[in-house]
Amino acid sequence: MVLYFSATGNSKFIANIIAQKTDDKAENLLRRIRSGDYSPIRSDKPFVIVCPVYVVDLPIFFMDYLRKQEFEGNRDVYFVFTSGGGYSGASGSHAKSIFDKKGMNFMGFKDLKMPNNYVVNDHYADLDKPEIKNRIRNCLHEAVMTADIIRSGGRLRGRHITLIEKTLIPVCSAWWTKHKYPVKDFYTTDACTGCGKCARVCPLNNISIKDGRPVWDKPCTHCMGCICNCPNEAIEYGTITQVKEKYNINKYVRKYI
Numbered sequence: 001m002v003l004y005f006s007a008t009g010n011s012k013f014i015a016n017i018i019a020q021k022t023d024d025k026a027e028n029l030l031r032r033i034r035s036g037d038y039s040p041i042r043s044d045k046p047f048v049i050v051c052p053v054y055v056v057d058l059p060i061f062f063m064d065y066l067r068k069q070e071f072e073g074n075r076d077v078y079f080v081f082t083s084g085g086g087y088s089g090a091s092g093s094h095a096k097s098i099f100d101k102k103g104m105n106f107m108g109f110k111d112l113k114m115p116n117n118y119v120v121n122d123h124y125a126d127l128d129k130p131e132i133k134n135r136i137r138n139c140l141h142e143a144v145m146t147a148d149i150i151r152s153g154g155r156l157r158g159r160h161i162t163l164i165e166k167t168l169i170p171v172c173s174a175w176w177t178k179h180k181y182p183v184k185d186f187y188t189t190d191a192c193t194g195c196g197k198c199a200r201v202c203p204l205n206n207i208s209i210k211d212g213r214p215v216w217d218k219p220c221t222h223c224m225g226c227i228c229n230c231p232n233e234a235i236e237y238g239t240i241t242q243v244k245e246k247y248n249i250n251k252y253v254r255k256y257i
Contacts (some may be wrong), residue, residue: 001025001026001045002016002047003049003060004027005029005203006050007117007201007225008224008247009257010115011052012050012249013253014082016257017143017144017147018143021148022048022147023151027041030203033062033203034203039067039070044073046076046150047071052057052082052223053175054173055092056087056088056089056090056169056173057091057094057170058094060177060221064108065075066098066099067098071102075104077099077105077107079110080093080107081111083114084115084124088109088158089169090169090170092109092158093166107155108158110142111159113139114135115131115135115136116247117223117224117238120185120241132247136252177219181219181220183218186227186236188213188234189231189234189257192230193232193234196209198225198226198227198230201226201229204219206218214226229248230246233246
């Protein structure tokens with residue numbers, strides 16, 4: 001079974017490709033994460049987990065979910081990481097540790113360089129549309145090759161994770177997640193209709209609709225699910241996003257989504 005969390009569609013896109021090419025099922029974990037549902041997930045085929053990378057590591061809320069989740073049936077697990085830089089940092093090490101403790105066989109990981117969705121940081125310049133399409137096209141090809149390896153029972157050969165990465169990245173990631181994800185700069189424009197989609201896609205249940213408008217609460221994981229899924233593009237973050245495209249892969253591809 002192919003399991004995924006995806007805020008703006010990148011990981012969903014890859015998960016659906018792998019599921020189709022391995023004749024398997026793809027399941028979105030958002031509902032389980034939001035509701036704290038850790039009831040067993042069973043699969044006769046290897047588990048393939050596709051997720052984004054935040055601060056060059058697994059998202060902390062996603063690690064917490066995986067530690068508590070029960071997996072039954074097949075004991076092999078693969079990971080595929082999506083990010084704007086194609087670098088997953090310590091993610092592979094954390095993933096292996098989590099599943100080693102569950103007595104499962106960690107079958108390696110793959111890094112995929114997808115279009116960047118982190119629109120609330122002005123350190124990341126917008127990609128032009130040809131580059132976005134090129135990255136998606138390249139990742140589609142790599143996802144197909146990854147699926148071939150999984151289908152044949154092979155191992156994914158991820159990059160070597162150094163001791164420095166294993167030591168420093170978890171500390172930096174935890175600090176950054178706690179102190180550098182403010183919510184005060186999120187706001188809505190008059191285009192907001194109060195549809196509530198932003199609240200429904202928040203993995204931490206930290207958005208509520210009050211007087212017809214969303215209100216953000218702490219903690220926030222800056223997944224970009226709210227701002228990049230708004231059907232009216234009515235959510236902004238300070239002045240940074242006023243001149244940026246709210247990236248969502250649905251704007252570029254329909255197949256596999």
